[in-house]
Amino acid sequence: MVEQHSSVDAAAQTKLVHADSVEDAPKLLREAHAAGQAVLPCGKRSRQARIAPTAKADCWLSLARCDRLLWLDAEDQTCEVQAGMSMASLQQHLQGTGLELALMCRGAETGTLGGLFLSAEPSLLASSCGPSRDFVLGGGWILANGTAVRSGARVVKSVAGYDVTRLLLGSRGQLAINTSLILRLRPAPRELHYYSVEAASWPELRNQLAPARLLFPSEENGNMLLQFANLKVQHAALEPVDFELAEQQRVAFVGQMTTQLPTPSPWLEATAEACAPGAPHFGRRP
């Protein structure tokens, strides 16, 4: 059943249409095609500025209501979710399995997973776990003519045919509408260690972290991390933002941590020793 809403963007006179099921979407696309209307797919539109900042459309087609877990193979550490599922909902489904989707992205609580992957939202875990799109093994799509296709496979490794998944994810909804995602999961870290790092500027922070062999893929991403950290510090009462330091260990930027606790690894001890007085502290979070 398709539910049509009144315009959500008065200036652009754009209609928002919700597909209540994936099966609705092809019909809607065909109708729009016949009427010569431009359709822009969306979820909850929380990342629309990132996905299609300049795109103009006659109609938004939202798949936010298509939010089911299609299957979960805990033994193979894979699952398939509909594009409208949220990260929080996936985490609920994964409770008790010991698995996680190794992503830490801005706005993961509010948006849909489809939007998260289409926007290639930077993940704070990217330095060790890879960028967000590396977790997508395949999925379901609807082409502009309403044809439903699938890409990839439900196994962790497949090189059969072109990697259509990456191309379509990268098209940000301009080549096809994403309806489902086959995701690679991983065992959740056994324990988390948090470390405080304090610096006045990005270059300084980068220098301070260099001995710990952390990787910032770019200054841009690094700035993103800092901004993110500041935001969280400001709004979450020093709730740390963490990103993976090494396998099963995580480092966090927390505004200021006064207690330096024992370090769990010889190289971290070396790093802590290398830091001058007043420099960032590395320590286990209580």
Added chain:
Amino acid sequence: MSAESWKAQLREIVGKDYLLDTPAALLAYESDALTLFRCKPSAVLLPENADQVAACVAVLHAAKVPFAARGAGTGLSGGALVAEGGVVIAMTRLKKIHALDAERRIAIVDPGVVNLDLSRAAEKFGLRYAPDPASQSVSTLGGNMAENAGGPMCFLHGTTANHVLAADVVLPDGRCETWGEVHDHAQDLDLRGFLCGSEGTVAIAVRLYLKLVPVPEKVVTMMAAFHSIAEACSAVSAIVAAGLRPVALEVMDQATINAVENSVYRAGLPTDAGAVLIIEVEGPSTTVEHDVPQMEALLDNFDLLRLERAETPEQRLAVWKGRKGAGGALGRLAPDSYVMDGVVPRSKLTEIMDYVGEVQTEAGLPVANLFHAGDGNIHPHFSYDARDPEQAAAVENAGAKILRRCLELGGSISGEHGIGLEKQHMMAEQFGAEEIALMERLRRVFNPTDLMNPGRGLPMGSGCAEAFHRHGRIQNG
């Protein structure tokens, strides 16, 4: 344009010594490591740099001559063969490591650089290139990218596509572009991702920007010997289910162990074992020191023949020499080899291995099994004689049966070798007509004249397959 005319233009570009067209010189380029398919090109080009590659492609495009890029020729799916009358562009002279940026962990390399050479060069910075196909001591990074190669370490680190940040490419008409961004994972269209595994059918990479990873603080390699392959597969499931994350989980069966132990790759593997499982754990010392005893305790629940740790770097190297040399060791057993490549969900490993055994009995040919158990990526290795048409047909039939079962179990017809010529006929069994039509449309967008590595990766039109000689020794005498 006559053949003499375009050959003259190509000689002008690469130099007369680097256009090969004598029958003897062409012989080495008539197949890759999958000898099931053979086709002699009309010429082989050995350009020296990216500009020469682009100029050669422009000439071939204008002359409407099909062409295919080739690395070291270690591919196992016939991906680097070109149809009769076509030209092979061998990339092996483009072998410079242009930059190793230790701070950003990026390598900028030519496509002809050998995989292992990059890790060796990066080692002094405490870095390495993670994808490690068994052929890594000879295969090139460009070829690895074209096939999206994997390897034992991919269980933890992912395949080549996860490690290619960007590539300078030559399009099928000779124009040059850069696909991907070194600093930005959020690439529009992600042409870099599409390029990986496209088997040289959409562009030729002439420079690669690759991600490097740190050499781990600690590495422990273990070898567990089991009575049967089924027990080894069960152990793999148990390790994964326990939430442990080794970097590699590799299984070799008794036939493989015996071949290795009777070859120069001898690694001291137990020849009385039904199968061995090689487990490698890497990471910070604390993680490794926690995980290894846990893994050993878990393995103790099985009826093991042996459980050993490689205590020294030399012992570890010996184990891996045995594993990575296994293909070569098995190659000595018969005039020809057929190394299959299929994937199943790892929970179905025991099931697929049982089926491989059934097919082996039916085919009446020796099969050895060595596989990336952590990824569910199997590699049954058939030893046969291609001069015997019955054996050749039996091998092909057995391969198709195993791949069909992989699909029935929810898997894929290729995990890391690619489709090439070998599996085109199976594509329609994994994908529907709409999916294949989409891939064909995409190929036409990038390669409208279909001169760049024509008829590879997707089902060919009827009659095209005859352009390649199957079981070449029979047909070519």
